[in-house]
Amino acid sequence: SQTIHQWPATLVQPVGSPLSLECTVEGTSNPNLYWYRQAAGRGLQLLFYSVGIGQISSEVPQNLSASRPQDRQFILSSKKLLLSDSGFYLCAWSVHGGAGVFGTFGSGTRLTVV
Amino acid sequence: GQNIDQPTEMTATEGAIVQINCTYQTSGFNGLFWYQQHAGEAPTFLSYNVLDGLEEKGRFSSFLSRSKGYSYLLLKELQMKDSASYLCAPDTSGGYNKLIFGAGTRLAVHP
Numbered sequence: 178s179q180t181i182h183q184w185p186a187t188l189v190q191p192v193g194s195p196l197s198l199e200c201t202v203e204g205t206s207n208p209n210l211y212w213y214r215q216a217a218g219r220g221l222q223l224l225f226y227s228v229g230i231g232q233i234s235s236e237v238p239q240n241l242s243a244s245r246p247q248d249r250q251f252i253l254s255s256k257k258l259l260l261s262d263s264g265f266y267l268c269a270w271s272v273h274g275g276a277g278v279f280g281t282f283g284s285g286t287r288l289t290v291v
Numbered sequence: 292g293q294n295i296d297q298p299t300e301m302t303a304t305e306g307a308i309v310q311i312n313c314t315y316q317t318s319g320f321n322g323l324f325w326y327q328q329h330a331g332e333a334p335t336f337l338s339y340n341v342l343d344g345l346e347e348k349g350r351f352s353s354f355l356s357r358s359k360g361y362s363y364l365l366l367k368e369l370q371m372k373d374s375a376s377y378l379c380a381p382d383t384s385g386g387y388n389k390l391i392f393g394a395g396t397r398l399a400v401h402p
Contacts, residue, residue: 209388221378223389272388279382281335
C-alpha cells in the first residue's frame with residue numbers, strides 16, 4: 178500500500194532564515210506530487226505540483242520554491258522566510274494519469290515564522 | 292480564474308441530515324472531490340464525482356451538476372465526530388488531479 182511521509186511536524190523559524198521541508202512517497206511509482214499551504218482558518222492553497230522528476234509547476238508567485246530530485250521525493254524550500262510564510266504545509270500525491278484517483282495527504286508541517 | 296463558494300459555517304443536531312453546497316467556476320474541470328478535515332489534521336478523502344448525479348457511500352452522499360457548476364455533500368445520521376471542515380475541490384486539470392480547494396465549511400454537530 179502507498180504511504181506518504183512528511184517532516185518535521187512542527188517548525189518555528191526566525192524571519193530571514195532558510196526553510197526545507199521534505200516529503201516522500203512509498204509504494205507507488207511516478208506519482209504526481211503537490212505542496213499545499215493552509216493559513217489559519219482558511220482553505221488549502223495549491224503552491225506547486227509535479228508530474229515527474231525535475232518538472233515543477235508553480236501556481237502562485239511567492240517566496241518559496243520546490244524541487245523533485247527523485248521520483249518519490251518532493252522538497253519545499255525558501256532562502257529567506259517571511260512572516261507571511263507561516264501556515265500549515267501539506268504534501269500530497271496522486272496517481273499519474275489517473276484522473277479522479279487522488280492519493281492522500283501527508284500529516285502536515287505547522288510552520289511558525291517569528 | 293478559479294472561484295469556489297461554500298458556506299463558511301453550519302450547525303446541525305446529532306442524528307439529523309445536513310447538506311453542504313458548493314458552487315464553482317473554474318477554467319478547466321475534470322471532476323470534483325470532497326474532503327473532511329478535523330482541526331489541526333490533514334484532509335481525508337470522502338468522495339469523487341465526475342458524472343452528473345448522486346454518488347452514495349454509507350452515511351455520505353455527493354451530488355454533481357456539471358452544467359450548473361454545482362455540487363453538494365449530504366451527511367445523514369449525523370454524529371458528534373462529524374464536526375469538522377468539509378472542503379470542496381474541483382480538479383481543474385486535464386487529468387493531472389490538480390485540485391483547487393474552497394475555503395471549506397465548518398460544521399458543528401450539537402447533541
